Amino acid sequence: MHLQIISAQFYKKKDNIISMNTSVKTALKDSLVIMPGYIVLGIGFGVLMNARGFGLLHSFQMALFIYAGSMQYVGVELLALPATYLNTFIMTIMVNIRHLFYGIGMLSRYKVLKKHRIYDIFALTDETFSIVCNKNMKGLSRQDYYFCLSLFNHLYWITGCVLGNVLGDILPFDYTGIEFSMTVLFIVIVVDQWEKNDDHLPVLLSFAISILCLAYFGRDNFLLPSMVFIIVMLYLLRMIRGADHA
Amino acid sequence: MHSYILIAIMALTTIAIRFLPFILFSKKTPSFILYLGKVLPYCTMAMLVVFCFRDTDTSSLYNCMPEILAGIYAVLLQKWRHDSTLTIVSATVLYMLLVQRVYR
Numbered sequence: 001m002h003l004q005i006i007s008a009q010f011y012k013k014k015d016n017i018i019s020m021n022t023s024v025k026t027a028l029k030d031s032l033v034i035m036p037g038y039i040v041l042g043i044g045f046g047v048l049m050n051a052r053g054f055g056l057l058h059s060f061q062m063a064l065f066i067y068a069g070s071m072q073y074v075g076v077e078l079l080a081l082p083a084t085y086l087n088t089f090i091m092t093i094m095v096n097i098r099h100l101f102y103g104i105g106m107l108s109r110y111k112v113l114k115k116h117r118i119y120d121i122f123a124l125t126d127e128t129f130s131i132v133c134n135k136n137m138k139g140l141s142r143q144d145y146y147f148c149l150s151l152f153n154h155l156y157w158i159t160g161c162v163l164g165n166v167l168g169d170i171l172p173f174d175y176t177g178i179e180f181s182m183t184v185l186f187i188v189i190v191v192d193q194w195e196k197n198d199d200h201l202p203v204l205l206s207f208a209i210s211i212l213c214l215a216y217f218g219r220d221n222f223l224l225p226s227m228v229f230i231i232v233m234l235y236l237l238r239m240i241r242g243a244d245h246a
Numbered sequence: 247m248h249s250y251i252l253i254a255i256m257a258l259t260t261i262a263i264r265f266l267p268f269i270l271f272s273k274k275t276p277s278f279i280l281y282l283g284k285v286l287p288y289c290t291m292a293m294l295v296v297f298c299f300r301d302t303d304t305s306s307l308y309n310c311m312p313e314i315l316a317g318i319y320a321v322l323l324q325k326w327r328h329d330s331t332l333t334i335v336s337a338t339v340l341y342m343l344l345v346q347r348v349y350r
Contacts, residue, residue, distance in 0.1 A: 190295060222300075
């Protein structure tokens with residue numbers, strides 16, 4: 001009897017181990033889709049930091065603590081200006097506000113996690129979100145899978161950012177125009193989203209609002225009014241079409 | 247010193263944004279928020295594209311040719327191949343060549 005309990009416990013433990021191994025392996029496999037993008041984008045960031053005169057430590061800290069690609073690219077410009085505290089704060093909200101909505105998308109799935117929940121929420125980037133929101137979790141341990149995927153992606157990102165800074169030093173090269181990688185990143189996301197969605201009116205109106213705000217408020221001040229007008233536009237659009245349409 | 251404080255502001259603000267929904271909507275999420283969750287990420291990207299082109303010199307067609315050519319190239323390549331890394335790397339290289347060698 002006693003032996004049976006022990007062996008049952010043993011098998012239960014073994015089951016857990018197997019499930020963990022599969023989860024880790026699946027996370028590694030899924031993260032490999034993200035790796036080239038993160039390494040390349042990270043290198044772009046590191047090179048840009050180097051070109052603006054910032055060292056390895058700055059790149060490493062930003063990759064470790066901010067861990068948000070587009071924000072870090074914008075951050076290079078903020079550091080180079082240098083921007084005021086208030087402007088930096090507002091700019092971070094503007095660029096990263098979309099993360100609110102990734103969080104909302106993962107509310108039910110991340111809320112129930114017992115282990116690593118804090119880290120998983122911290123590390124929920126555009127790319128990690130794009131994988132976890134569509135993932136079929138059958139046969140996988142949620143907490144192991146989410147944690148490993150987030151961690152692997154974070155490591156690729158840190159590697160890229162640091163590598164870029166080093167490369168900027170050892171490869172004397174004219175990096176003029178490297179900042180265009182950020183523009184292409186956003187273009188790529190818009191193109192992908194365009195093909196996934198049937199309803200293009202919100203994004204077309206967002207383009208129009210942003211361009212009008214840029215013309216009216218100028219390059220330094222147009223983000224905040226754009227954001228406000230876009231949210232008002234979405235609210236009105238939903239009212240006109242009715243809540244069911246959306 | 248200033249740069250370290252700026253990095254700290256960026257990091258703490260980003261962290262706060264990522265945690266906010268889990269604090270605010272731990273019980274029930276309003277339907278307008280759920281709707282924003284679906285459409286706003288997409289709309290924000292459109293705004294950020296405009297943000298990236300804010301310094302484009304529109305005084306003559308010649309001056310903004312690198313942005314126009316590399317931008318069109320990026321859209322077409324992404325629609326064709328759907329390889330984000332390939333698009334980002336090649337469009338950036340194209341832009342750098344245009345800015346440094348062609349339209350100086």
